Amino acid sequence: MSQQLRGSLYLLGAAFLWGTTFVAQMTGMDELGPYGYSAARYVVGLAAILVVWYAFRGARAKAKAAGTYHSGWRYGVGSGLFMFTASILQQVGMTGTTAGKAAFITSLYIVLVPIGAVLLGKRIRKENWAGAAIAVAGLYLLSMHGSFSLAYGDALELIGSFFWAGQILFIDRFAAHVDAIELSVSQIAVCAVGSIALALGFETVTMTALAHSWIPIAFGGICSSAIAFTLQIFGQKYADPAPAAILMSFEAVFGALSGCLVLGEILTARETAGCLLMLAGAIVTQAGLFFSATPQPPSQRGEGPKGGGSPLHDE
Template identity: 30%
Template sequence: MQISKGRANLMLLMAAMIWGAGYIFTKLATNANMQAGLINAIRGFIYAGLAFLFFHKAILKMNRTDLQLGLVAGVINFLGYQFQTWGLRFTTPSNNAFLTAIYVVIIPIIIWFMYKRRLERKSYFAIIIAIIGMGFLTNVLHNGFTLHLGDLLTLISAFFYALQIVYFGMRATNTSPFVLSFMMGMTQGGFGLIWSLLFEHASYGAINWQAGLWPVIVLGIVSSFGAQTLQIVGQRFTDPTPAGLILMTESMFGSIFSVVLGFEPFTVHLLLGGVLIIIAILIMQLDFSRFRTVK
């Protein structure tokens, strides 16, 4: 299967939109007293089950290399989500969202350290504009930034998210995206279940299962199986840095859906932050060499 870079980036944008909407369902699940590990476990096993249902022919041909790549990708993904959710308990939502977006800065550092590849000049401008945009979007620039324990945990999660994007773009192209989807789901579900049984079992009695289970099922079907598969396939045909900038719009779409559904008011900061992030993505997509004067 071969697709154009433009179509691959569109797939990543669709994934970011779905994840943005997923904030609403995650909020519904956590409001029903479901913890991160349990949410991860249910989402992961739904993801793996659907992947096997639709892609079982490719999955049954899995070899040792596929297994290793899938396990590594799954562990990285699980750690990113767990540290982000854990950090949210000890910091503000705006700090959490802002610091998670720092992964767009970490991506080129990882690429340089592991592969000695330098970025194009426009990438630095795009990253700076995107970070400023996230500052407006999360209102950190207006309210100020106070360092909490959760901020350190969130930065750790940002590292794992950056590592995941680089891994998908540079290493995981050697295996079938459908096998990778299945392994991601199994790893997410398995480690989520272990985490939950070890650290969250005391909270099971307080869960409102009727209110919390259906949002997690939606997350498993749409956000995990749908969006994660779009990311895995899309990143095979584009570069990690623009992929990171596109996926960062997840927070922007989350704010948009939150405003549309009445969870938060529309503000100028939200508009300005969204515009700056879109400008950053456009900078990455444009080929500025075409605009140079030919002598």
């Protein structure tokens, strides 16, 4: 399996888990506030990813012995600050907007990521810009219904989309150069600590509410926080940021499809057209790979720390 295909599958896996977790994020606030749900979710996610970190201690020891290991702890703090800010803005914003508008506004990182990459000195291919435009049009058809007006919750989602873009660009710069699992543990720990502080300072969290919300907490913590964000890190080892953002935005498509399968919702012709346009955008942005005789290896995509990468990084 090629590195590009492997990375795309990792990112689509992350998008699938994020999309199916969207309902859990909403139902988790039936009895908990946004900070309380986020705190519980990230604590569960941290516990889950620590199990994975411990399980791969042998691989890290071999990497250290071979001189290819480079710690991901401090880089995870950087990405964690972006991720914490974005996720809190998203969670609070959900209390003041519709699910469709939240999905659309959040996923505007499809456009923000290539713009940010250009500002950081990276060259974005024409097909990436074209694919992003097509995907945004598809996302609008899929998510937006009725007139568009920017309410308070929408504004929070919009600000959050800039931080999601920052998190994606941060991961792009360092994912191929450090221990990916350590980076994931570190960024989730930042989110857990920050969410706990906000919950203790601004909300009253009861054991009864936590017990009644254990399903959305467990699903959001394990599937979205621990697994999906780790898949994102591994996926971005092999994918440039612009196409990676489009693949991750498929969380909106998977969210709509899960609504059909789990909740019995029916996709309208407009929504189906939106899904197809997003698929077309993803195909367009990957077009350059079919004409590139020598794909750029992940190690040359950024200037991360020298001295090796993750013990699970396939060269």
